[in-house]
Amino acid sequence: MELKRLLVLGAMAILGGWLLSFFGRSRRTSVLLFVVGAALVGMGIAVASEGWVDYLVTPAIAAVIYAILSVGLNVQWGLTGLFNIGIAAFFAVGAFTSAMITKEMPTGLAAEYIKQLFGWGLPFPAGIVGAMVISGVIALFIGLLTLRLREDYLAIATIGIAESLRLVFQNERWLANGPQPLPGIPKPLFCLVEDPPCVWLPGFLKDWFAPLDSRDYEAILLVLLTIALLVIFVLLQQVVHSPWGRVLRAIREDEVAAAMCGKNVFSCKVQAFVLGACVMGGAGALFTASVSTIDFGLFHPMSYTFLVWVMLMAGGSGNQKGAVFGAFAIWAIWTGTTFLSDQLVPFQFKTQVFYVRYMLVGLLLIMILLFRPRGILPEEKGGGQ
Amino acid sequence: MLELIVYGIIYGSIIALGAIGVTLIYGILRFANFAHGDLMSLGAYMALFLIQVLFPMLGVPQERFGGTSFGWPLILALPLAAAGTALVAIALDQFFYRPLRVRRASPVILAMASLGAAFIVRNLIYIFWGPDKINYFPGLVRPAWQLPFEVRLRPDELIIFGVALVLVVSLYLFLQKTKLGKAMRATADNPDLARITGINTEWVRIWTWIIGAGLAAIAGILYGVNALLYPEMGWGFLLPLFAAAILGTVGNPYGALVGGLIIGIVQRFSTLWLNPAYQPAVAFLVLIVVLLVRPQGLFGGRS
Numbered sequence: 001m002e003l004k005r006l007l008v009l010g011a012m013a014i015l016g017g018w019l020l021s022f023f024g025r026s027r028r029t030s031v032l033l034f035v036v037g038a039a040l041v042g043m044g045i046a047v048a049s050e051g052w053v054d055y056l057v058t059p060a061i062a063a064v065i066y067a068i069l070s071v072g073l074n075v076q077w078g079l080t081g082l083f084n085i086g087i088a089a090f091f092a093v094g095a096f097t098s099a100m101i102t103k104e105m106p107t108g109l110a111a112e113y114i115k116q117l118f119g120w121g122l123p124f125p126a127g128i129v130g131a132m133v134i135s136g137v138i139a140l141f142i143g144l145l146t147l148r149l150r151e152d153y154l155a156i157a158t159i160g161i162a163e164s165l166r167l168v169f170q171n172e173r174w175l176a177n178g179p180q181p182l183p184g185i186p187k188p189l190f191c192l193v194e195d196p197p198c199v200w201l202p203g204f205l206k207d208w209f210a211p212l213d214s215r216d217y218e219a220i221l222l223v224l225l226t227i228a229l230l231v232i233f234v235l236l237q238q239v240v241h242s243p244w245g246r247v248l249r250a251i252r253e254d255e256v257a258a259a260m261c262g263k264n265v266f267s268c269k270v271q272a273f274v275l276g277a278c279v280m281g282g283a284g285a286l287f288t289a290s291v292s293t294i295d296f297g298l299f300h301p302m303s304y305t306f307l308v309w310v311m312l313m314a315g316g317s318g319n320q321k322g323a324v325f326g327a328f329a330i331w332a333i334w335t336g337t338t339f340l341s342d343q344l345v346p347f348q349f350k351t352q353v354f355y356v357r358y359m360l361v362g363l364l365l366i367m368i369l370l371f372r373p374r375g376i377l378p379e380e381k382g383g384g385q
Numbered sequence: 386m387l388e389l390i391v392y393g394i395i396y397g398s399i400i401a402l403g404a405i406g407v408t409l410i411y412g413i414l415r416f417a418n419f420a421h422g423d424l425m426s427l428g429a430y431m432a433l434f435l436i437q438v439l440f441p442m443l444g445v446p447q448e449r450f451g452g453t454s455f456g457w458p459l460i461l462a463l464p465l466a467a468a469g470t471a472l473v474a475i476a477l478d479q480f481f482y483r484p485l486r487v488r489r490a491s492p493v494i495l496a497m498a499s500l501g502a503a504f505i506v507r508n509l510i511y512i513f514w515g516p517d518k519i520n521y522f523p524g525l526v527r528p529a530w531q532l533p534f535e536v537r538l539r540p541d542e543l544i545i546f547g548v549a550l551v552l553v554v555s556l557y558l559f560l561q562k563t564k565l566g567k568a569m570r571a572t573a574d575n576p577d578l579a580r581i582t583g584i585n586t587e588w589v590r591i592w593t594w595i596i597g598a599g600l601a602a603i604a605g606i607l608y609g610v611n612a613l614l615y616p617e618m619g620w621g622f623l624l625p626l627f628a629a630a631i632l633g634t635v636g637n638p639y640g641a642l643v644g645g646l647i648i649g650i651v652q653r654f655s656t657l658w659l660n661p662a663y664q665p666a667v668a669f670l671v672l673i674v675v676l677l678v679r680p681q682g683l684f685g686g687r688s
């Protein structure tokens with residue numbers, strides 16, 4: 001089996017088994033379901049044609065990024081009950097920050113066409129850290145401003161910052177090339193698929209990665225993102241089960257009672273809001289690896305605020321597993337219906353179908369609120385475990 | 386300078402019509418209606434349907450008054466589109482918000498449902514009318530009058546202000562003089578106390594939607610007359626609407642009127658220094674200042 005298929009198989013089998021294991025009621029059934037899920041997905045990828053493997057990788061990458069966003073929103077809404085409608089903005093700011101930290105300042109002729117505030121050419125981890133910091137700072141500002149006031153003022157302020165940042169990014173050329181896309185963002189570990197491969201790689205691994213060419217980069221990225229999602233999930237799981245996580249849930253359930261117990265409600269809310277925004281910013285940094293250029297038009301609130309909300313609410317807000325499962329489930333439905341409508345709908349109705357799907361997503365959100373407010377995987381008592 | 390004030394007042398009166406609905410719904414139904422901007426778009430597009438499809442079919446006379454867009458088509462479209470939008474808002478309330486209310490869902494959940502409703506409405510507009518920018522009367526020349534003090538004004542803009550003024554005065558009379566208006570103000574003030582005194586709060590809620598959505602529809606149409614229609618127009622109004630409602634103290638319709646005019650004037654004035662594209666961001670800036678300095682708004686007694 002060629003290396004590319006092996007990488008995709010590994011990542012997807014782990015993801016598939018993991019998602020299925022969420023439905024286990026005990027540790028044993030979870031392990032069993034994990035094995036079954038991983039085996040099924042693994043066998044599927046093993047026998048799939050080359051074209052199908054390629055076809056699956058791109059949506060899988062998007063699904064993992066959505067899962068990270070959904071988990072980030074879960075910290076804000078699921079745990080603490082903070083209504084953030086500016087997810088796309090935190091995501092976008094993370095993406096632009098990371099892009100400019102990792103790419104060099106354009107030189108020569110390119111400098112005439114590509115304007116950016118700075119370009120440090122630092123390695124990718126620096127981009128992730130920078131993205132998280134800047135998203136966190138913006139969240140800190142909004143949180144300090146609104147979290148003392150009525151709870152829906154936060155929502156209004158997040159719409160405000162999202163729309164304002166959109167206007168700034170689209171009109172200020174010096175900041176990040178304005179309405180033009182910002183090209184040439186380096187991809188992490190891209191050297192693995194180059195010839196000759198990364199200089200730091202030990203000899204036997206060089207041979208191992210030698211057959212990959214630049215078209216196979218997505219397989220590497222999928223593995224990288226899967227690891228990132230698992231790491232974020234495990235770290236946040238620690239947070240959820242920490243005393244601090246319990247305070248957040250207490251605030252969500254009854255703010256006054258939490259305050260009576262001597263908890264600083266305002267400060268905890270701000271911390272939770274900032275933490276969630278950091279995760280979203282980090283997702284933005286990871287997103288830059290999956291595209292060659294970014295412009296603010298990519299970060300439309302329809303795709304990156306609203307869809308994430310539906311994912312979290314469908315999966316089960318308050319439950320990290322639900323957040324991840326919802327992201328994959330809704331994304332599967334979303335791309336599945338794209339595929340179906342491409343195949344079935346006559347050409348002249350193509351644009352209408354696009355909006356019909358968005359409308360149905362709006363309807364789905366309301367239906368979840370009305371009929372299944374706790375989602376597919378409801379929050380477990382005591383936060384699970 | 387004076388010209389910017391005049392433009393600001395005209396634009397502000399459109400914001401005010403929307404903000405009055407936001408603040409009434411906020412005060413009486415107790416949640417932030419994020420679909421309000423999209424109700425504005427819906428009203429504007431309903432009028433478009435009436436003006437460009439239905440009225441020509443029915444043979445409504447097309448003559449207009451002088452150099453304005455206003456003639457029978459637009460005058461008939463205003464109340465009809467307002468009624469249509471109000472019906473949609475009541476339907477949204479009955480199917481979506483009311484079940485949540487009965488379940489005593491928190492205001493944030495209702496706000497989230499309104500976000501879903503906003504998506505439904507906006508995408509319905511996309512489905513039926515497409516994403517293009519549309520003019521009510523394509524090809525119509527509308528010359529501006531040259532008034533004293535270097536103010537240029539199109540007759541349309543004067544009528545827009547007139548319509549807004551008439552509506553606000555009628556709303557004032559309605560809220561102050563009629564029994565229903567008084568019940569609405571009482572419910573906004575204290576819903577529990579209102580129920581105890583025998584006010585039918587469910588009826589009050591329906592009327593809140595009729596007034597809020599009707600005014601939103603007319604605001605959307607007036608904006609369309611002044612500029613262009615596009616499906617995201619209402620979403621762009623959301624920040625000015627909420628900034629105006631919060632500036633004028635949530636629940637206070639007269640405050641929303643003042644807030645709308647202030648936001649409108651500040652937005653138009655900002656074009657002296659700023660790229661006009663930043664006007665929604667200016668509304669957000671005003672909102673930040675209000676939240677920092679006086680979060681209870683201009684007319685709020687306590688925070």
